[in-house]
Amino acid sequence: MENKDRDDSGLWSRSLAGEGEAFGVLFDRHRDRVFRRAYRLSGNRHDAEDILSASFLELWRRRSKVRLVEASVLPWLLVTTTNVARNSRRAAFRYSKLLGSLPRGEVVGINRSDTSCAEDAADIEAALALGSLNPTDMRLVSLVVFEEYSLAAAAAILHITPGAAKTRMHRARRRMRSAIAEGASPNSGAITEGNLS
Template sequence: MEMSVRARIRAGDADTFGSLFDDYARAVNNHAFRLTGDWSVAEDVLSLTFLEAWRLRKSVDPDGGSLRPWLLGIATNVARNTRRAARRHEAAMNRLPREEVFPDFADELVGRIDDAERVVALRAALSRLRRPEREVVALCVWAGLDYAAAAKALDIPVGTVRSRLSRARKKLHKYAGAGLSSFGGNPDPGRGQTDGDRGPAVRPTQEEAR
């Protein structure tokens, strides 16, 4: 009897793990960007996620479907740790004597490009959410996971995912107004989430749902 993908991952099959990377690297990278807002940091999170996944391969449940929620859960934890490390580094740098800083033209240009009203409103609104709320938005709205898969990825009850997403939607509408209509809609208990949850919702790149 042929071993399942999950069984081969648990057994440490390098070829199967390589295929897992090929299948889900883009989804993990996009998820990391949505959590960090920085493509360079997202690439670091991507690498660390698959290193951690290899380390944790024996924890994979032999039964189940797609491993995407498992990987996104690991990426969420890696992003948390990366942010903590960045804050510690920033605090240490702030304690050093400051040197005169000259404006960088490239930074100014990027700032002009990013000065679109919708992007500014979205970034400002997301920054005001609590971290757990940002995480459920990233998983349920952008990554397209249903409530059950997001709950498994974050290791929290399904009801907690629902309440966090509901609070996040209300806050986003309050902070950014009608420009965030793609976050609207009431969850459909029969499906786990609305069609709006699977919308394009400001995706940095198009993801394939596997």
């Protein structure tokens, strides 16, 4: 390795010039530290790998704004990793909150002490509910529920009126309830049953 590559500044300059190999060297140099930070923050390997990938993607995506600290990109990466992990936890919480807000039927054939089966059932219900929406309504629900935008802000992002957004949200909730209820019917072969309101 050349002297100029002992710190990150030379590699970073070459990366900004479009040299993929230089960015690859930066990745190899810092991935273990970033992964350890991600693992400490997330608590499991799978999430840590996702956070690692997202952090380096952000590094590339925001490359024109990245500032090296003492000729190293690592401090920027570690701060970004912390932010990505925090956002990941928030998204998981919002997802759980959405699942908890959906009406539920009685779970059939699942031992309630078996957490993984119950989580699978909840995921199937969520997939049924979200799969019933058209792309615009799914984006609207995602913005309001997962990203915590106000209905008016989500409407502006989607270039629809606030009134249309309110109507779409109301109809989306109805369609999601209906999809879960249909999935619960005895003829559907799904794993839930019961009258969902």
